[in-house]
Amino acid sequence: MDAVLVADDVRRTYGDTVALDGVSLSVAEGEVFGLIGPNGAGKTTLVRALTGTTDADGTVTVLGTPPSDVDTQRVGLLPQSFTPPERLTARELVAYYAGLYEETRDPEAVLADVGLDGASDTWYENLSGGQQRRVCVATALVNDPDVLFLDEPTTGIDPAGRRALWGLIEDLADGGTTVFLTSHSMDEVERLADRVGLLNEGSLAAVGSPTDLVTEYGGETRLVVRTEAGTDAVADAGFVVEADAETLTFHDVDPRDIGPAVEALERAGVEYDSLTWKQPGLEEVYLRLTGETFEGRRSRAVAAPTGGAE
Numbered sequence: 551m552d553a554v555l556v557a558d559d560v561r562r563t564y565g566d567t568v569a570l571d572g573v574s575l576s577v578a579e580g581e582v583f584g585l586i587g588p589n590g591a592g593k594t595t596l597v598r599a600l601t602g603t604t605d606a607d608g609t610v611t612v613l614g615t616p617p618s619d620v621d622t623q624r625v626g627l628l629p630q631s632f633t634p635p636e637r638l639t640a641r642e643l644v645a646y647y648a649g650l651y652e653e654t655r656d657p658e659a660v661l662a663d664v665g666l667d668g669a670s671d672t673w674y675e676n677l678s679g680g681q682q683r684r685v686c687v688a689t690a691l692v693n694d695p696d697v698l699f700l701d702e703p704t705t706g707i708d709p710a711g712r713r714a715l716w717g718l719i720e721d722l723a724d725g726g727t728t729v730f731l732t733s734h735s736m737d738e739v740e741r742l743a744d745r746v747g748l749l750n751e752g753s754l755a756a757v758g759s760p761t762d763l764v765t766e767y768g769g770e771t772r773l774v775v776r777t778e779a780g781t782d783a784v785a786d787a788g789f790v791v792e793a794d795a796e797t798l799t800f801h802d803v804d805p806r807d808i809g810p811a812v813e814a815l816e817r818a819g820v821e822y823d824s825l826t827w828k829q830p831g832l833e834e835v836y837l838r839l840t841g842e843t844f845e846g847r848r849s850r851a852v853a854a855p856t857g858g859a860e
């Protein structure tokens with residue numbers, strides 16, 4: 551399948567700040583590519599380089615041409631910060647952006663797609679933050695683009711609205727639209743993206759399908775038990791167990807090990823408030839590769855393994 555987006559060794563600095571430090575990637579037609587990374591990692595700068603809204607060194611092609619030459623009819627962009635005129639209704643705003651293109655979808659239909667058909671006549675300034683963001687999404691869709699850049703599209707949108715937008719993005723991708731999405735929501739990226747790129751300090755630290763990234767970098771499954779019991783109680787259970795003041799963590803527990811772990815707790819008479827089996831996801835990949843931590847508490851003791859649980 552042809553590459554719709556190609557970046558080759560893209561670099562961008564702002565004074566002493568290196569925003570992009572040699573990024574190369576390629577996105578195929580109909581693919582949803584999710585870009586994640588900490589604040590300041592360079593995500594918006596990469597979107598801007600790919601859309602030709604900032605200069606950058608290196609090579610970028612969109613639909614086979616440099617961004618400055620691409621047919622704007624074929625590209626949709628929802629920037630991270632977007633402040634449209636406020637004294638227009640939702641319908642007028644979408645119609646206004648439709649006026650920039652030769653061929654457009656019916657603004658009313660696009661507003662219905664983003665769940666705003668009941669608010670078409672409301673002034674933008676009187677819409678809630680989440681509704682405003684949906685109008686902005688609608689303006690990016692009005693030209694029925696072949697390539698859609700969405701920079702944090704669901705920020706501020708409530709859970710039901712987010713799911714509705716996810717369904718819309720999936721439908722667009724199913725219809726052949728190539729989507730380049732940045733997000734801080736690991737749920738969103740895990741659900742939507744065929745491939746994910748993790749950008750850290752201007753460089754891609756990893757690229758792959760969510761499943762492959764989780765397998766490679768996600769780490770182990772764990773059973774977390776809320777209890778004040780120490781590791782001594784389960785020292786002979788055959789698990790690597792770590793404890794702090796409030797939890798016992800059984801490491802590397804696959805689903806068929808949950809029963810034996812619980813039986814070991816029962817045998818030892820351990821009283822506990824809750825048991826949670828945790829499977830790694832994209833969030834663990836993100837935290838691991840960016841060097842951030844999600845368990846600030848220090849462990850108190852580690853019980854020695856005594857062999858596998860049978």
Ligand SMILES: Nc1ncnc2c1ncn2[C@@H]1O[C@H](COP(=O)(O)OP(=O)(O)OP(=O)(O)O)[C@@H](O)[C@H]1O
Nearest residue numbers: 564567568569587588589590591592593594595596
């Ligand atoms: N116009 C600009 N002038 C100066 N510095 C900039 C400019 N745009 C971005 N930067 C800097 O480049 C770096 C990357 O910024 P960028 O906005 O691309 O990050 P990001 O990953 O999108 O962050 P966030 O998740 O917070 O949106 C940051 O250090 C930022 O301060």
